[in-house]
Amino acid sequence: MAACLHTPRHRLHFLAHGVQQTDYGGVKMIDPKILRERSEIIREGLNKRGATFDIDKLLEIDENRRALIQDSEKMKNERNALSNEIARLKKTGADVADRVTHLRELGRFIEKTEQELRVAEKEWEDMLLVIPNPPHETVPVGSGDRDNEVVKTWGEKPAFDFEPLPHWDIGEKLDILDPKRAAKITGSRFILYKGSGALLERALINFMLDLHVREHGYTEVLPPFMVNRETMTGTGQLPKFEDELFKIEGIDYFLIPTAEVPVTNIHSNEILKEDELPLKYVAYTPCFRKEAGAHGKDTRGLTRLHQFNKVELVKFALPDQSYDELEGLLLDAEDVLKRLNIHYRVSVLCTGDLGFSSSKTYDIEVWLPGQNIYREISSCSNFENFQARRAKIRYRKSGGKIDLVHTLNGSGLAIGRTVMAIIENYQTRDGSIVIPDALKPYMNGLSLISAG
């Protein structure tokens, strides 16, 4: 058991047989100082989210922890002083035997105190890591998605002189989506794209990457699709949401649930220069999610899959600019739908619907005439310094002082759901799909996907 309590120092540590020992050394989520001195801020954030957490217990552990730090450091100070004295005395040839004995004794006390400290520290960190980020003051208070507020809409619902079909019907008729074979190959919640369907998916990836790189100023990156535990903890997926993740067997790696994870961690444990901020990255990756707890929900079509493609936008911003950057990020994501000419609306998520790591989130919801609903196609969030604190992403101010950056990200967009939106919005009476103008350059000259 003691082996599990070894002093936290980042990085995972593989044991000889491949099982690993994990620690989150030094990782925190909420600013411990704020928690200590102004705990009402954290309490309020928790209340607004409808979350419960024993702050008082945490404060108690913190107090004990700091007392132990002081004890052990005082003893270490004494040890260092006496050790130096021994070194000096030895040169003069004096007898140091009783000092050595004394220090040997002191060493045992230090070890004992440090042992206690490790336990307290672990307990403290484990608690800190599962406190959600307090919502921004502009976030509406509410308990669930019905309390989200629509803040804008763009375009209009297209008119059809026939009954529009859901994308899964069209996709199977046109033989561009084959869920049955995907289920045979792997299982439920996977999809096999075929022919023009596969091309459409690929075209959208390239269209979005080009748009964000050429016109919105993002730098393209292509990150690893699996990451280690430290990375996953940095962005907040761990330790709380491990059951949502696909874990690689035999090694402490996970498939990424979103490019946010590897891309945000590009700058983990770094100190950035103030004048290089904001940094803007765009990445295409597949995303892997267990969708635990969604059994029976959205079982048809492209809506909810264990594996889907996404183009993701990530920003690293100065703290006083991050909310402006969030608005910009949202516009960059919206621009994709504007160019595809598809109707959507934007909601700000209420406190009860907000993700664990986020301070404020906008959802872009696209109109799906075949299902007669709006469906989330992008989620744009400001995490303020929540992820930056966990992943240690800092920047040096012009005065030389160091501060945490703010991190943001948003889908720009989810590819499968965009395919879904195109199929449903651009369907024709005879069951074909018209290719939106903006996408034609990416479709090898194809302007219509038709049956046969």
Next chain:
RNA sequence: GGAGAGGUGACCGAGUAGGCCGAAGGUGCUCGCCUGCUAAGCGAGUGUACGUCAAAAGCGUACCCAGGGUUCAAAUCCCUGCCUCUCCGCCA
């Protein structure tokens, strides 16, 4: 997979019979001075985290890839892991 070499501060690079090394020196950077501009020159400064403190200063502790061990004392010794480089093999 087999055989070697190595991981020190923003960068380069010293530092092995363990102690006075948070760490020489150089470059870069910052501030000041100086030459009419440029180049050069002169002087000073220049890691991070935590704890203490109302705060700053100061003080203390820790950190020379990571974890563990030996010791009164480790960048320096031992063990384990990770990463990088070179050669061979294999492979997309």
